[in-house]
Amino acid sequence: MKQIIVIGGGAAGLMAAVIAGREGARVILLEKMNMVGKKMGITGKGRCNITNSADMAEFIKNTPGNGKFLYGAYERFSNEDLLDLLHSWGLKTKVERGGRVFPESDSALEVRNIFMKILKKYNVQVHLNEPVTSISVQENRVVGVTTDKEQYACDAAIICTGGASYPLTGSTGDGYVLAEKVGHTITDIRPSLVPIVTNETWVKEIMGLSLRNVEVSVISKSKVQAKQFGEMMFTHFGLTGPTILSLSHTVGKLLRKKNPQITIEINLKPALTAEVLDKRLQKDFDLYSKKQLANGMKDLLPVNLIPIVIKLAELNPAKPINQITKEERLRLCHVLQHMTVTVKELRPVAEAIVTAGGISLKEFNPKTMESKLIGGLYGAGEVLDIDAFTGGYNLQAAFSTGYVAAMHAVHGDEE
Structure with a gap:
């Protein structure tokens, strides 16, 4: 035997x-x-x-x-x-x-x-x-x-x-x-299958916020290197959740290259084209035209994400919605479909x-x-x-x- x-x-x-x-x-x-x-x-x-x-x-x-x-x-x-x-x-x-x-x-x-x-x-x-x-x-x-x-x-x-x-x-x-x-x-x-640390500190402001049905892409040298659809979460150091863990394998490989410059792009509304999203935003703005911008997007986004999106679009949250220009509205649409963070590193093994x-x-x-x-x-x-x-x-x-x-x-x- x-x-x-x-x-x-x-x-x-x-x-x-x-x-x-x-x-x-x-x-x-x-x-x-x-x-x-x-x-x-x-x-x-x-x-x-x-x-x-x-x-x-x-x-x-x-x-x-x-x-x-x-x-x-x-x-x-x-x-x-x-x-x-x-x-x-x-x-x-x-x-x-x-x-x-x-x-x-x-x-x-x-x-x-x-x-x-x-x-x-x-x-x-x-x-x-x-x-x-x-x-x-x-x-x-x-x-x-x-x-x-x-x-x-x-x-x-x-x-x-x-x-x-x-x-x-x-x-x-x-x-x-x-x-x-x-x-x-x-x-x-x-x-591998590990959370990602970002350079941006604003992630701390929304730590614990989970997003569903988002599309997350890894971008390096102006090319999409990998993409995942599903759930993710913001943490005090960066990003985690199923989509992020799966993408971490690609991020890890890119980090081992010389002078890696890696960004993560989050499409908060992947089911909509840019045109349809703009129409949806116009509809909400018509509904809340007399309110401030910070109070006019609650039907579209989680409440604690709104200030971040407005900040990334470089807009004034106190600005009345009926004074928002088309160019400003399109900037918001762009951030909603191209929210970007830069990768610092992966969390330890x-x-x-x-x-x-x-x-x-x-x-x-x-x-x-x-x-x-x-x-x-x-x-x-x-x-x-x-x-x-x-x-x-x-x-x-x-x-x-x-x-x-x-x-x-x-x-x-x-x-």
């Missing part, structure tokens, strides 16, 4: 341990925290966005960080395969807006508890509070793993330690160190939902997740140089790579 050691008890590690156990291996899961699945417990705001109902092409498109590497893993273990497996374990799921799949219970804890139950079913030994310090290699093959408590012999080791985001959940980049010690290359580690960068994929076989340098060494999940947008894509990548790694670790090329 093969002995397989899984390092890290996040989504990839839990799947790898369960599958290796199911396939007949003796499995030891080593987790440095006091519980497994800690980060999984906070995904989807504690509801656990397990996967997405999209097709494979959409999965690859929503994985800007080396998505094509995942073709093999998704062919072997797709979102449908994942849901079939979870349903067979008794987890009921539902599909929400944007194809996002959640447990019916809206509880990430239920997902973690089901994994714990299945680990027991397959006699997986779970060792908590036991960080791995090194991986032993002889003649280019894994022979064992050392922790701060014990040395273990093994036929295969699967690194599933996650990235460097949310360090309080245990993701502190340990896997990068372990892989580097045995000869692997680590690519530039940076935040510790605040990111996902880490971009990781163990170089050039050194791993995408069909098996096995190292090309060391036999019996596998990588799965966010520790690899893979990152995706929000929507269940990152968890599916973790589950699929964990599954593929475990199957090959147990069966080799026979499976």
Whole structure:
């Protein structure tokens, strides 16, 4: 019977341990925290966005960080395969807006508890509070793993330690160190799915304000580099929310270029053409013609956003609406569809939902997740140089790579 050691008890590690156990291996899961699945417990705001109902092409498109590497893993273990497996374990799921799949219970804890139950079913030994310090290699093959408590012999080791985001959940980049010690290359580690810091200080005046159905664009060198439609929020330092987190991947890439000049443009009324918006504004101005400008836009915008829009249009909020010129009205229309902030930086990697960068994929076989340098060494999940947008894509990548790694670790090329 093969002995397989899984390092890290996040989504990839839990799947790898369960599958290796199911396939007949003796499995030891080593987790440095006091519980497994800690980060999984906070995904989807504690509801656990397990996967997405999209097709494979959409999965690859929503994985800007080396998505094509995942073709093999998704062919072997797709979102449908994942849901079939979870349903067979008794987890009921539902599909929400944007194809996002959640447990019916809206509880990430239920997902973690089901994994714990299945680990027991397959006699997986779970060792908590036991960080791995090194991986032993002889003649280019894994022979064992050392922790701060014990040395273990093994036929295969699967690194599933996650990235460097949310360090309080245990993701502190340990896997990068372990892989580097045995000869692997680590690519530039940076935040992905992270809020954006702006140079403008007026964002503080509307911190906490959420906007829905807006179009947000990243602009650099006078070109739109990326665009998202949906929700966003202003914070004391800049911008956050689903559209911003998704765009942060593009912003991060642009920031690494020489002399980056990046702006974020917010279209508050993307459903309207400039002409239709102007007519709508004229209608409101006719209705509130005797009021001051600051009191004449309440039907169009959230109240606390009005002073900002007026300021950006360089108008006097106390000016009577019946004295607003056509040129001034068009300036307001322009700001409503081109509200612009300049990017200073991204928030730190510790605040990111996902880490971009990781163990170089050039050194791993995408069909098996096995190292090309060391036999019996596998990588799965966010520790690899893979990152995706929000929507269940990152968890599916973790589950699929964990599954593929475990199957090959147990069966080799026979499976």
